[in-house]
Amino acid sequence: MPAPAPSPVLLGVSLKMYFGHHQTLNWSRRIAALAERHPAVTSGAARLFVLPTFPALVPATGILAPYGVALGAQDIATEDSGPYTGEVGGPVLKEIGCRYAEVGHAERRRLYGEGDTVVAAKTAAALRNGLTPVLCVGERDAADPADAASRTVAEAERLLGGLSGAVVLAYEPQWAIGAPEPASADHIATVCTALRGWLDSHPRHAGSTVIYGGSAGPGLLTRLAGTAEGLFLGRFAHDPANVGAILDEIRSPAPAAVA
Numbered sequence: 001m002p003a004p005a006p007s008p009v010l011l012g013v014s015l016k017m018y019f020g021h022h023q024t025l026n027w028s029r030r031i032a033a034l035a036e037r038h039p040a041v042t043s044g045a046a047r048l049f050v051l052p053t054f055p056a057l058v059p060a061t062g063i064l065a066p067y068g069v070a071l072g073a074q075d076i077a078t079e080d081s082g083p084y085t086g087e088v089g090g091p092v093l094k095e096i097g098c099r100y101a102e103v104g105h106a107e108r109r110r111l112y113g114e115g116d117t118v119v120a121a122k123t124a125a126a127l128r129n130g131l132t133p134v135l136c137v138g139e140r141d142a143a144d145p146a147d148a149a150s151r152t153v154a155e156a157e158r159l160l161g162g163l164s165g166a167v168v169l170a171y172e173p174q175w176a177i178g179a180p181e182p183a184s185a186d187h188i189a190t191v192c193t194a195l196r197g198w199l200d201s202h203p204r205h206a207g208s209t210v211i212y213g214g215s216a217g218p219g220l221l222t223r224l225a226g227t228a229e230g231l232f233l234g235r236f237a238h239d240p241a242n243v244g245a246i247l248d249e250i251r252s253p254a255p256a257a258v259a
């Protein structure tokens with residue numbers, strides 16, 4: 001019997017608030033062109049998702065979705081509708097074609113005071129609306145890998161307690177975000193393996209994926225050798241050539257041998 005096909009590598013990009021509107025759409029066109037022709041994407045070995053700013057979601061979906069690139073929001077309201085000025089609710093995100101909603105990013109925790117209660121409520125809102133939460137977890141200060149793993153697993157357990165459904169767990173050690181270099185491959189492997197073990201022992205989260213973010217760029221996937229199931233990219237995806245270089249690291253399945 002042939003070996004089962006490996007799960008696709010998941011590559012996500014958050015554009016945060018770096019780009020202007022037209023810059024986002026131009027970047028999206030370059031990513032669409034890459035997705036259209038890169039064998040890692042066309043073979044299904046890699047799956048891509050992009051989280052642009054809210055106003056770009058609709059036009060970026062038009063550009064990227066035809067090439068199989070999924071879209072998502074960088075935030076989601078805890079409530080679905082009503083008097084919540086400035087918020088964007090899950091039903092609207094779903095209606096405009098989003099597949100993902102990011103929750104719990106370190107910047108929202110640090111700059112906007114979001115704590116565990118809000119992050120858990122946003123995770124629930126995403127799941128309730130048929131969106132996959134991209135739930136960011138990770139220690140604030142540099143710690144040794146075993147300590148980071150136990151703290152991060154405890155965090156995931158706290159935030160996902162009582163919830164069911166597939167999630168993307170984005171391991172983002174806060175000290176590695178916006179840094180010159182990502183965390184070491186050993187550190188990432190230890191924590192992502194622990195998160196994977198936790199997910200595997202919680203079948204209510206079947207179908208979940210563990211990815212790494214925090215100054216991730218070309219070369220990291222190769223160093224991780226499968227210990228993370230993908231990457232969550234920030235600055236180093238601003239140049240689409242870097243996204244191409246990361247896709248080059250993903251082996252597409254060999255074409256079937258001709259008898």
Ligand SMILES: O=C(CO)COP(=O)(O)O
Pocket residue numbers: 014105172176177178179213214215216232233234235236
């Ligand atoms: O926070 C991140 C992705 O959400 C990572 O950002 P950087 O890769 O720019 O550090």
